[in-house]
Amino acid sequence: MPARIKFQGRKRFFPELIPELLLSTGFFCYNESRYTYLRKLVNHLNLLEFYQTYPENYILCGSGGTGKTTSLLLLERELTGAMLNNKTVIPLYFKMNVWNRKRIRGNFLLDELCAFFNEAVRTDVVCKMLRESSEYLFLFLLDGVNELVDYCLENGMTVYECLENEIRELSSFSNVNIIMTSRREFSFYDPSIQEKFKKIEFEKLEKTQIDAYLKLSPTQWVAPEIHLKEELENPMFLKLFREIYERAPEEAMRLKSRNELLQKYFELDVLADSMEAHRDNIREIRRFLIHEILPKIALEVEKALLWINVDSEENKLRTLEYQSLLEQVLSETIIPQNMTKALIYQILPKLGIVDEQLEFSHETIREYLALCSFLETKNRKEVIDLVIKNLKYYPKFDKAAQFSRRCRHLDFAEFIYGEIGAELYCFLAEEDEVKKEAFEFYYELAGLHEDLSENQKCVEIGWIAVEEMQKIKLTPLEQGTCYNFLYYCCNKEKKRDAYPLLEAAIKELENVPQYQKKQEEYKLTYGKIISNMGSYYYQRKEYEEALKWHKKALEFRKISLPDRVMDSYRTIMSDYFCMKQYEKGYETYREAVKKTQPDALFLVRAIGCELCLLKEKKEENLEKQILEELPVQIERVVELAVSNRRMNVGVLKDLQKKLEELEAWTELQELVKEYRTKIEEYL
Secondary structure (H helix, E strand, O other): OOOOOOOOOOOOOOOOOHHHHHHOOOOOOOOOOOOOOHHHHOOOOOOOHHHHHOOOOOEEEEEOOOHHHHHHHHHHHHHOEEEEEEEEEEEEEEEEHHHHHHOOOOOOOOHHHHHHHOOOOHHHHHHHHHHHHEEEEEEEEEHHHHHHHOOOOOOOOOOHHHHHHHHHHOOOOEEEEEEEOOOOOOOOHHHHHHOOOEEEEEEOOOOHHHHHHHHHOOOOOOOOHHHHHHEEEEEOHHHHHHHHHHHHHHHHOOOOOHHHHHHHHHOOOOOHOOOOOOOOOOHHHHHHHHHHHHHHHHHHHHHHHHHHOOOOOOOOOHHHOHHHHHHHHHOOOOOOOOOOOOHHHHHHHHHHEEEOOOOOOOOOHHHHHHHHHHHHHHHHHHHHHHHHHOOOOOOOOHHHHHHHEEEEEEHHHHHHHHHHOHHHHHHHHHOOOHHHHHHHHHHHHHHHHHHHHOOHHHHHHHHHHHHHOOOOOHHHHHHHHHHHHHHHHHOOOOOOHHHHHHHHHHHHHHOOOOHHHHHHHHHHHHHHHHHHHHHHHHHHHOHHHHHHHHHHHHHHHHHHHHHHHHHHHHHHHHHHHHHOOOHHHHHHHHHHHOOOOOOHHHHHHHHHHHHHHHOOOOOOOOOHHHHHHHHHHHHHHHHHHOOOOOOOOHHHHHHHHHHHOOOOOHHHHHHHHHHHHHHHHHH
């Protein structure tokens, strides 16, 4: 058995990212969810020490540049040949995005292992080796699972389903651990696989860490613009900033965005200082490659990646070839007289930015360079169309799979938004046909930030979408639907009142033709709008007005949308609870369970009303009835909360608090003790 196996290895564009910070206490944290340890148990450990102490399966999450790849490479380097639980550790590093260029027929991790051996080895033989090699611990390091594009294969399965099958088999072996990285939370189709992984989310760097790395004392530090402060909390951008700061401190302090940061980094060409000069004009050639050639290559790769999600059968990434693409780009570019193609071919690989497999040193670098080319290209509409199709939410498809697809190119969309702001329509062309593209870009981008609970960006982009929508023609039903959705996006801060969006939505629906009012889409939209009217007043603690709208929504749903009445019962119960009308809240519960199946959140709110009634010591019969119902309700809440694809942690924590209070009733003490223990185990 080889002591070290590494796949898809290559030189990196940046030096290792701040290893002293990666190894410091508190660089990573633990989200309070089902798949994590409590931070208080391990806050004295760094990542390497942590894995050595708790060798299990993990998902490392963090934005681009937080050190996920560096962490895996650190584990690979330090653990190769190390002893752990009397086993020799063999790390197996996989760069996941390389499979976007390959034809996947079923297995790919195991096929890659088979290909490592210089003979025809079947996958069952490799599995047997992994399973029976009791003296080894095989550590699979899967770098960038979010970069793996999910699409349907010839065998009818999706890429992620194939990956799940392999992970399911590998994780069943006692001598195999798997650590994956992802820019955002990665969702498996099968919840049982999710349960085998614990999530580690990288924290932002703290000011003390930033100051220490920049070698600045508090008295020396002059804070950059607020936008760049956020970037400096990211290790990669912090490292780039220091490179700039050491050469041009005044210019560094004027930087306001990551776009400007990367632009200045390439302008200074700081990497040229460490590169051996092959010719006197080496810096000029490097600048030409970085500013003229690499952006065009990056945009072609980005477009090919965008295209896979649009049409997986026509995988344009597979047809891209380094040599031919470079020749195409050079043929479309004016080459300075003092440069030759031969010299360009010689120097380009030495930059370490892109290799001959068209793999860039970092996704962020590819996205930034692609942006540079996008800003100069004439065919911007084609790129925007592809971005919109990738951001778009399709109601008929699996939500978890959609989330992965929609987030895949969010960073590129963010680069575009960061550069052009609200001016996409003017940037594309002043033609009527691009007005809708401009609206859809902001609409879908705001929607994705809403899904990610990134409220500040959601509100900012949502209001831009509102302005763009007013420039285009939509049907009354489309207008009403869009206004209602943008209300969700824009109603997340108090700086600007979003209520006019609901009023506009209602007004638009009044103009919907009668035949459309019988359609499901109209019923769903109208029900949501009048319910949102109630939510608007509820947020402002005007509970009587909120109750009026919520009751109106309930009556409409009883007739037109009987499968949605639970949403209305839930909001009505909350209204009564806030009005301290607990008996009416309890009556709402009794009515609801006769009409529909209650969900976990509704039951927790019902328990809240019942708890208040018990405290008020209402009549004996009511108290007896509540005490008889509570055990069934508590059991059902836990059952529903843990059976979802993603455990409803909020519901469990809410129930946990209520159980603490219910312990005061002798009849419930044993039950409370049992379920408090269960919830603690789940959390």
